[in-house]
Amino acid sequence: MIRLHNVSKTYFKSPVKAVDDLSLEVKPGEIFGFLGPNGAGKSTTIKIITGILTPDSGTVEINGVNLADDPIAAKSLVGYVPDNHEMYDALKGIEYLQFVGTMYGVRAADLKRKIDEYAALFELTDAIPDMIGSYSHGMKQKLSVIAALVHDPKVWILDEPLTGLDPQSAYQLKTLMRKQAEAGNTVFFSSHVIDVVEKVCDRIGIINHGKLVAVDTLDNIRADGKVSLESLFLTITSKNERQDAPDDASDDGEGK
């Protein structure tokens, strides 16, 4: 379970609120899709949930553990797949997994079993003894996914996990997300690919200019018959754009 309560964040060097008074609850057993245009604040929200950024105000709870009060316990519950691939290039894949596993306190035998299982699933077994620096984009992505799963996280958070994956791996990843949810865990992921979101998610949230502008179950949206998720997304985000148009304070440049 993830619970955000009135979370706001402004980067030091930026005049805009990257996340603006955002409240949200994602239940166990749920796959939550997080949508929004570039620079809307998806990655920022995710970094706040994973404890990478400290919010200016508001609280974050992971499975009832307050992130600010007990960051170590809260972080142990989370598995995080980042959107960038700045990993430890000078390490071998296995060394990175060993590192992450040890940091999350996974016992060696369990770690080995997990690595074997997931590496086989993503066809990475051969590459794991190699340097990460020699990996392709997709291979790094898969390694991140494996690294985020070795400790059996209760909450799995993925930032644009499907970019760069081949169809097989994307399928495996989607299946894994479903499996995690069925096991009662929480899955939270951001994406630009509306088709995927539509297929995989139970519930979606749309963020624009740091504000959560819509949250609903896909069933409700589908029940509405006429509007597709795509047109919903487009109308919501562009409507917002028009409101903000006069002061036009935000640039939608990528933060990275």
Add this chain to the structure above:
Amino acid sequence: MKYLALVKLLFVQQYKVRSAVATRSGKKRLGSAALYLVLGVCFVPLFVAVAVAMYYMGKVSDGNVYVATFLTLICQSLVLMFGVHAVISNVFVVRDADRLLYLPIRSHVIFLAKLTVAYLNEVITTAVTAIVVLLPFGIGAGAGVAYYLMLLAALVLLPMLPMLAGTFVAMPISALVTLFGKNSAVKTILRIVLYVAIMALYMYAMYSFGFLTGSSGGNNFLDDPEKYIADTIGDFALNLQNVMPYFHSDYMLMQSMLATNFAQWAAGFACALAENAALLGLVFAVSLPFYRKMLASSVEGSGARGKNKNGGYVVKQRGTVREFMLTDLKRTVRDAQIGFQSFAGIIMTPVIVVILYFLMGTADSGETSFLELMQISPLYQMIAPLIILVYMTFLGCSTNVLGLYPISRENKSAFILKSLPVPFSKILLSKVLLATAVMVLSDFVTCILIVALFGVKWYIGIVMLAVMILVGFGAMCLTTLLDLKNPRFGWDNFNQGLKNAKNSWIAMLIALLAGVALTVCSVPFVVVFAILDSVYLTIAMWAVDLGVSAAFAAVSYKIMTGKAAKYFERIEV
């Protein structure tokens, strides 16, 4: 023009690193100003001393062209020492290849732009050395206006020779490293050893030109100091006469700078220009093919892929701190730039001890050496270790790169640290332990050499080691905290982006202040020792020094652990 745009981009880019925390600009500027002021107060006396020496050099030698050439060579050797990294890291370590290669620019233009950036950096260093060395020399020699005008031309021309030497040093190192180092850790070690070996060789050559040949000419310093100095410099110039013309471009430049008539000036200048142009051509012709090769291999990656087809993998059970240190060590050693910077210190400080020994210890034929003469004095065991200690602490602190940039080193992957469910105190502990281990290793070797070469008593050596480690540890805690307070991410070039940035200066400053403090604490004992000659004074002095450095280490550690976690939390990645 593409070339100019590229030069500008690369030049600006090398200093551009992202600050990851908020700093109120007013406060920051005040802090920087204070830093530079203190730095100035500390280093200006050194510069002034050198400048005054150069002034006399010019005066006594009456603007001797061989002496002047020798001095330019000294300047150039300094430029080389500090600049050869820049050449290697700017030109041959091609980290930005994937961002440059797709541009519609020919690779030789990129190469030329990179070479230009390296050159510009060296012009800056040359300017500094010229102000301290050549300017006062000219004043001392009573040179005319032309000399000072020519000094500007010299700034442009002088970096050529170090550039050439730098590329010649960089290329075999890079080539040998690629040839023999399959493993990236081995590569780093190889690179360090080769670099130090070449530098030592070079220093030795310079030294043998200058000093080995000097003889005092039968005069005694104490009888007539001025005559003694004049004679020595005269002899020195005479000796240089045989060697300096081999450095023809410098020799010609100096001849034109010190020219007394137009013809002499024109001939010298024309010659210097032509020769330096030829040097530039040579640099370019020799290193372009090499650059292309490095470029190709950098895009292809480390080549490790697919090598381990047969091997499986093992997972080990380790403690958090141990695993963290191991991972950090692997990442550092395997990174070409950081590895080199971090571990070169281990060899560098001991090598400097050896060089010092040669400088002081070599006897003129038949006579006892300066060092041996000094060792006879009972004060030697009191003063020498102290001076060496202060100097070595200074070196040790500023070469301990692992302790200077523990967080900035993480660069773009710093977010990983922040997402881990590990208390920051453990991460900090691992980083401090790793940096300390490297420092202890370096200090240990240094102290063994000091005991062996300088005849310092072994038990004093042990105390020195303890003091060095304690001071080094204290300084490292402070620089670690500093790096945490304002880490820099997003750099491509560790050398330019970080190594030469503020922290290194601050480390030197801290070490310098620590050295001053140690000296202040010790001098009273030395003075009393000179009168009383009691072994208890030696013991008391080292006890005080040990106590002071231990207190410094403890206080710094306390300050660091008190604030580190808070600073870490503020970092935005």
